[in-house]
Amino acid sequence: MHFKIDHTDTETSARTGVLKTDHGPIETPVFMPVGTVASVKGIHQRDLINDIHARIILGNTYHLFLRPGMDIMKKAGGLHAFMAWDKPILTDSGGYQIFSLAENRKLNAEGAEFRSHIDGSKHFFTPENVIDIQRTLGSDIMMALDECTPYPSEYKLAKTSMELTHSWLDKGLKHLKNTASLYGHHQFYFPIVQGSTYNDLRKISAAYVAEKNCEGNAIGGLSVGEPTEDMYEMLEVVNGILPIDKPRYLMGVGTPANILEAIALGTDMFDCVMPTRNGRNGMLFTSEGIINIRNEKWKDDFTLIDENGHSFVDRTYSKAYLRHLFVSKEMLGPQIGSLHNLAFYLWLVDEARRKIQEGLFKDWKKEMVLKLSTRI
């Protein structure tokens, strides 16, 4: 068994655990910084490890396949070696690009035909070849190819889309058995639940996925524009069906409040571009609330970025200085913003883990959710 739950909350469905990979253990709940093209934008690997203690990061099959390409990846000896990162990596399969690059692709039962957003070249992604690509990348957790159903979707379309994802899952699982890791470490394969915002579809999908008995399971197609309440409702339905003893990964979520609520509903793993993208654009999640560091009111505020923050940037630079960097369009500004936000996210999820273990999670979560949505 690769996943071990070490604590279960009595008041909520939250739990803590450890997922063991050949690149090290992942304590859950966990937030995974997004490093789409073999880089968590603006952040050194050294800072991810030494400063903010990231345990696992993401890469992306579609993006890395197009550039630098699999020839380079083979020569490099896989993504870990290529990017000098020897901790766990999860690679998304390209399912999200089916959603976000919808104008550039066509779907059928076999897979997805993509037109490269870089040079217009055509590529065909299948449930099978995205496994091959992820074998070449050597990620610790490979994701199944899915269709991330857009919101809103009519019931019939959502059902068809879900069924496509299921059929791709079966093909992927069949192919998985005929492949092996190229670099001597074990690679998990996570299937993905779809079903849009329809209760019964989510139940069907969760049951379908659960039955495959994979080492972990993912929930996709959420945080794509639906009301937050709908997301929580779907999560509750799905987590009620997914095996309790396997990690549950909510893909692409979300705001700090979203993550805490999802933890309370029994979710273990999260990734989101929000800390890096928003941090790069001047929006900071701090222990006191959300701030837009570009705002004029910070121009002569020489207090630390976040005196309760957990990155060296929080204890080194003032708000006034960081605002100056943003206003002056200095690249250090977005770098500091990104690192700060990542540190906040990682702290938040670590703190949730501690509170669960201390039996204090529910009240703490309530307090935090309120604080986290405050703009200051």
Next chain:
RNA sequence: GGGGGGAUACCAAAGUGGCCAACUGGGGCAGACUGUAAAUCUGCUGGCGAACGCCUUCGUAGGUUCGAAUCCUGCUCCCCCCA
């Protein structure tokens, strides 16, 4: 001393009788961002007002005209060339 060109909002710059409170950039102010085609995108930026709108503006003082940033005259200032 002679000749020529110019003065538009915070800056630069378009506009040369009505469609002009005035294009566009920059700057400024604010907002968005959820498995990253994003270090990106959007809105506002004379005053008052939520808005219809009203009021004051294109160096300055007059004038022509139903109507002037735009045409005419005086003045002030700036730039270029010749002496």
